[in-house]
Amino acid sequence: MPKFRNIKSVSSHAKYFTLTGFAILTLSTCQFKDFSRLPDNQSNLVQFVNPRIGTQSDFDVSNGNTYPAVAHPWGMNFWTPQTESNDSRWIYDYDSKSINGFRCTHQPSPWMGDYGTFSLMPEVGELIVDEKKRGLNYYHTSEISLPNYYKVDFSEKKITAEMTATLRGAIMKFTFPESQSSWILFDALPGGSYIKVIPQMQRIIGWCKNNSGGTPSEFATYFVVDFDKPFDSFNLWNNDTLKTLQREIEGDDTGIALRFSTFRNEEINVKIATSFISIPQSVTNLSREVSRFTFDQLRIKLNQTWNTELNKISIEGATPEQREVFYSSLYRMLLFPRTFYEIDDEGKMVHYSPFSGSIRSGYLFTDIGYWDVFRALFPFYTIMYPERNANILEGILNAYKEGGWLPTWSSPGYRKVMIGNHAASLFADAYLKGIEDFDYDLAYKAMKKDAFVTAPHWAPGRDGIKEYNNIGFVPYPEYKEATSKTLEYAYDDFCILQMAKKMELTDDISQFELKPYNYRNVFDTTTNFMRGRNSDRIWQTPFDPIEWGGPFTEGNAWHYTWSVFQDIQGLINLMGGDKNFIDKLDQVFTTPSEFKVGTYGRVIHEMTEMVLANKGQYAHGNQPIQHMPYLYNYTSQPWKTQKWVREIMDDLYKPTPNGYCGDEDNGQMSAWYVMSALGFYPVTPGHPSYVLGSPLFKKATLTLSNGNTFVVEAPENTNQNIYVSKVELNGDSYNKNWISHEDIMKGGTLMFYMTNKPEKKRGIEKEQYPFSLSTEKAK
Numbered sequence: 056m057p058k059f060r061n062i063k064s065v066s067s068h069a070k071y072f073t074l075t076g077f078a079i080l081t082l083s084t085c086q087f088k089d090f091s092r093l094p095d096n097q098s099n100l101v102q103f104v105n106p107r108i109g110t111q112s113d114f115d116v117s118n119g120n121t122y123p124a125v126a127h128p129w130g131m132n133f134w135t136p137q138t139e140s141n142d143s144r145w146i147y148d149y150d151s152k153s154i155n156g157f158r159c160t161h162q163p164s165p166w167m168g169d170y171g172t173f174s175l176m177p178e179v180g181e182l183i184v185d186e187k188k189r190g191l192n193y194y195h196t197s198e199i200s201l202p203n204y205y206k207v208d209f210s211e212k213k214i215t216a217e218m219t220a221t222l223r224g225a226i227m228k229f230t231f232p233e234s235q236s237s238w239i240l241f242d243a244l245p246g247g248s249y250i251k252v253i254p255q256m257q258r259i260i261g262w263c264k265n266n267s268g269g270t271p272s273e274f275a276t277y278f279v280v281d282f283d284k285p286f287d288s289f290n291l292w293n294n295d296t297l298k299t300l301q302r303e304i305e306g307d308d309t310g311i312a313l314r315f316s317t318f319r320n321e322e323i324n325v326k327i328a329t330s331f332i333s334i335p336q337s338v339t340n341l342s343r344e345v346s347r348f349t350f351d352q353l354r355i356k357l358n359q360t361w362n363t364e365l366n367k368i369s370i371e372g373a374t375p376e377q378r379e380v381f382y383s384s385l386y387r388m389l390l391f392p393r394t395f396y397e398i399d400d401e402g403k404m405v406h407y408s409p410f411s412g413s414i415r416s417g418y419l420f421t422d423i424g425y426w427d428v429f430r431a432l433f434p435f436y437t438i439m440y441p442e443r444n445a446n447i448l449e450g451i452l453n454a455y456k457e458g459g460w461l462p463t464w465s466s467p468g469y470r471k472v473m474i475g476n477h478a479a480s481l482f483a484d485a486y487l488k489g490i491e492d493f494d495y496d497l498a499y500k501a502m503k504k505d506a507f508v509t510a511p512h513w514a515p516g517r518d519g520i521k522e523y524n525n526i527g528f529v530p531y532p533e534y535k536e537a538t539s540k541t542l543e544y545a546y547d548d549f550c551i552l553q554m555a556k557k558m559e560l561t562d563d564i565s566q567f568e569l570k571p572y573n574y575r576n577v578f579d580t581t582t583n584f585m586r587g588r589n590s591d592r593i594w595q596t597p598f599d600p601i602e603w604g605g606p607f608t609e610g611n612a613w614h615y616t617w618s619v620f621q622d623i624q625g626l627i628n629l630m631g632g633d634k635n636f637i638d639k640l641d642q643v644f645t646t647p648s649e650f651k652v653g654t655y656g657r658v659i660h661e662m663t664e665m666v667l668a669n670k671g672q673y674a675h676g677n678q679p680i681q682h683m684p685y686l687y688n689y690t691s692q693p694w695k696t697q698k699w700v701r702e703i704m705d706d707l708y709k710p711t712p713n714g715y716c717g718d719e720d721n722g723q724m725s726a727w728y729v730m731s732a733l734g735f736y737p738v739t740p741g742h743p744s745y746v747l748g749s750p751l752f753k754k755a756t757l758t759l760s761n762g763n764t765f766v767v768e769a770p771e772n773t774n775q776n777i778y779v780s781k782v783e784l785n786g787d788s789y790n791k792n793w794i795s796h797e798d799i800m801k802g803g804t805l806m807f808y809m810t811n812k813p814e815k816k817r818g819i820e821k822e823q824y825p826f827s828l829s830t831e832k833a834k
Contacts, residue, residue: 093362100365101358103382106200109719111149111712112165116667117660117676119715119724120165121387122147123200127222127357128364128389129420129443131397132159132329134218134225136207137174140187141244144168149712153190154207156242157218157227159278159329163391163422163721167466168267171276173248175325177229178238179212182312184292186242202386203357219354221344222394224328228350231317239325241280242310250311251303252289257282259311260334269468271412276329279337281346283324286313324350331407331467332397332414339400364389367439368733372753372772379710381732381751384725388432391721392420392447395467409468410458418450421465424721426473426543427678429480431726434737434745437488438799441760444485445492451478452494455501463515471515474536474608475543476505483550483741487557488796499558502551506544506570517544522590528576531587531595531606535654538577538587538606539679542618545573549621549828550741571828574619577606578629583639584612601646601672604654609661611650613643613672614680620739623689624827637690643683644671644699664717668707675707676717681727682738685746688792689824694778694813697749700731701777704751733757734767734807735794739826743796746825747818749777750807763802769809776809781817783808792818793825 093099109119124133137158138151144165146158156174176189183189197208205218213232218225231237243250246265253260262275291298293306304311315323328341345353365382373381396406396419406419436444454468455461461478464470482498507524510516519529519537523544531537549571555563579586579594587595587606595605600612607615616639619626627636648666652658664676674680684699707716708728715724730736734750750769757765782789783806784798794805824830 093359097362097366098369099358099362100382101201101203101361103378104202104361104365104386105379105383105710106202106386107149107712108380108383108710108714109712110147113145113148115660116663117715117718118713119719120145121715121719122160122162123205124160124390125201125203125205125218125220125225126390127220127360129392129394130220130390131223131394132161132220132225133390134158134205134220134227135160136205136216137186138190141174141242149195153192154209154216155186155190156240157216159225159276159327161393161422161467163393163424163466164718166718167422167424167464167470167472170266170270170274170467171263171329171331172244172265173263173276173278174242174244175227175280175327176240176242177209177214177216177231178240178312179214179232179234180236182236182238182290182314184240184242184297184310184312185295189240201358202361204354217350219350219357221328221353221357223330223340223397224326224345226345226348226350226353227325227327228322229325230320230322231315233317233319235316237315237317237323238312239282239315239323240310240312243308245308247307248309249303249305250291250309252291252311254286254289254302257285260337261309262334267466269466269470270409271468273412274331274407274409274467276331277334277337278327278329279334279341281326281341282313283326284315286315288314290314330397331395332399332405336397336399340397343398361386367758368729369756370732370752370754373751376710377732377751380708380714381729383710384708384728387719387725388435388722388729391422391428392450393422393467395419395421396450406453408453408457409465410454413457415453415457417453418446419453420447420450421467422721423451423462423465424473424723425463425477425481426475427720427723428726429477429484429740430678430681430723431730431737432722433481434484434740435726435730437485437490437796439757439759441485441488441490442492445490448482448485448490448493448498451481452497452501455497458514460510460514460516461501461505469513469515471513474518474540476502476515476517476547477543478502479505479547479550480740483553484737487553487741488743489800495554495558499551499554499560502547502554503563506548506551506567523573526576526590526592527573528588530590533590536606536608538585539608539610539615539618541577542574542585542615545571546618546620546741548573553741571621572625574622575625575629578616578626580629583616583630583635585616585618586612599651601649602651602653603659603662604652608679609659609677610674610679611653611672613646614674614677617683617686618679620682621741622828623686623738624824625829627689628829633690637687637692637695640683640686640690640695642671643673643680646672648672661717668716670703670706674717675703675727676715678720678723682736685736685738685748688746688818689827691819692815693747693792693818694815696746697778698813700736700748701751704728704731705774734769734805742826744793744826745796745799746793747779747782747791749779749809757799759800759802761800763800765799765802766804767807768804769807771809772807773809773811775811778810778813779817780808780810780814782806790818790820791823
C-alpha cells in the first residue's frame, strides 16, 4: 500500500461506505428550496457569458488559451469538454470536430499544465478506450456553454451529454439511445492512478497522481463517482489493456468502462466529488454538496450563484457585443484563485498542503500567477471582494508557513516560473486599502525575507539578490532577465516600504526608502530605454529595443521601459521631462510591429500576438506593458489615455473564439478590460488610488460588500464620444486624473461628461496627476 491517503480495500471500510450511502438515500427524501427563480433585484446575466471566448488557441498563437469551464466561482474543480488527446495541454480547441471526454481539470494555463485530472465519456456499441480514437463528432450549433451548464448532442450516436457543478463536485448526465452496449468510461489519465469498483453501491472510488509539477510525491486527487443506474458489467484497463476479472486496478494509466442496458432517451446521472485529502473526504464532499440534489437543482442553484456575483456590477448602454465581452470577462475573473481547502466531517476547515505534503488547517487557495494578477485582478478584489481577498491572503500565508517561502506562482504548490515577489503587492495593496483581516505582521516578515535571504535552488525568492542589494541592480548577462528582475524587485520594495510606513516601522522605512528607486540603475539616458548592464556597470551591446529576451522577460525594451509602477514622475524626469516622455509614449504605438527573436532563438507566441494586435510595439497580449496607456495621465496630455484605452477595448476584445489578443492568464486580461470599462485602472497596486480612463458604458453600478453603491455615469457616451470633457464626484467638480480607493468605497457617483473631441485643458496641472513616489517625497 503506497502512502496515499486513500482506501484501497473496501472490506475494512465497508461500514463507512454503507453508512454514507444510507445517509445519501435518507437525505434524498428531503425537501428542497425552489431554485428556479432569481431574486426580484437580479437579472439573468449568466445568459451573456460566453465561456468559449478565447478557445481558438494553440502553441503558436494565444487567443486566450481558455477552455469552457463549468465551475462554481473559485471552484476546487472545473469541468470542461475535452477535444484533444490526454497529453495535450490545450484541452479544448474550438476548431476540433470531436469530443473524447468530459474532464475534471485544474489547469490554470496550458503553459503550466494540469494536475489531478480525469475524464468521463459516453459510448454506444463497440468499446473504445483510447481517447485518440473514441471521439464523437459534434457541431457548435449543438452546444450550450454557460458558466453553470454545458450540453452537447452527438447526433450520429444519439447521445447527449450535460454537466453542472458544485464547489468540489459535479453531476454529469448522459442520455442514451436504446442499446445493450451503452458505456460510460472513466479515464484516470497517465501519471499513476488507482480505481476500485463497488458494484453493490453503483460506485467507483480511487485516486490519480497526474500532475505537471508543484507537487510532493504523495500528492493525489481522490474521487468518488456514483451512478444512479446499476451497471451490467465493467472492464478495468491499464495502458489500454482491458482487465476483465478485476474489481480494482493500480497502474500508470488506468480506467474503467461500465456497460449499461438502456432504453431510448434514457438518462444516467453520474454524481462526482473529489478531494485532495482522502477518499473518505471525497465522500464527505459528495454527501454535502452533490448527493441530495438532482441535476436540474444543481444547475439552477449554480445559475443563481453566478448571477449573484455577476449582478454586483450592472451596466447600461452597452452594445450586445460589449455586454457579452464584459460579463464573460467578469466570469473569467471569478474563476481564480482556486479554492484548495475542504470542510471535514467535524466542520473544520482543512487542506492538503502541496507545500509541505501534509494535512493542515485553515484556508488555502492556489493556481495564482502573481506576476499576472497583481496588476488588476487583485486590486479589483480589494474593491468588490475585500473579505474574500483577506481569506486568500491568509491562504498565501499558510503556504508560507508550510513551505517557508511566499509563492511566485502556485499550481498547486511552488512553481519556479516568472519573476518578482508579487505576493508583496497583494499584501500591500490590501493593507493600504484598509483590509487588515489577515496576519499582516507575518506577511511583512515574509516580504522582508524575500528581500534579503537567498532562497534555495528549489524555492522562489529573488534571483541575483546579492548583487541587487549590493550594487542596486541585477547584472546581465550574469543573470538572465536581469533588467526585468531589477524593475520588479524595485516595485516589490516599494510595496514593502508602503507597509513599513503604515506600520510605523521607522528602522525599516530607512532601510527601504531608497530601494524603490533602483529602477534608475537600469535606465540608459543615452537611449531613453531600460537596458541590460553587467556587474561592471557596462551597458549591454549591441542594443536594439525591438530585440526580445536577454535582460527582459517575455518582451523587449519598448515594453519594460514603463515598468516603474511606483514612480512614473521619476521616469518622466529621467527621460528629460514631459514632452520627451509623451513623445516616447507616442512612439510605442507608431513604431512598426517588428521584432528580433533575441535569446529566444525562435518566434514565440507573444511576438506573433504583438504583430497581430497591430498597435506598434504595444503588446497588450502580455502583461508588462498593459498599464502603459494610462501613463498619459501623468503628463500634460491625459486625453491620449482616453483615446488608447477605448481603442484597445474596442479592437482587442471580441466575443469570439479568438476574442483575446494573448493569454487570458487567470483573469488578468479580463480584469484590464473590466476595470477599464468602468473608467479607472490600478497603475500602482500598493497605493490606494486608481487612474482615470474613458468609461465604456453610459452607466455602471457597483454594489459593494459594505452595503454602499458606487456609480460611474457617462450619459453622452458613444463610440465617438470617447473623450472626457469634465468629471464630477458626487455633484462636485473633480479635476484629478485619479480617484482614491476611499472615495469608491464610500459610495457615490462619478460622473464623466463625454465628447468626441479631446479636452486638452483638463487634468494638465501637476497637482492633478496620480501618485508617484518622487512627487510624494518632494512634498
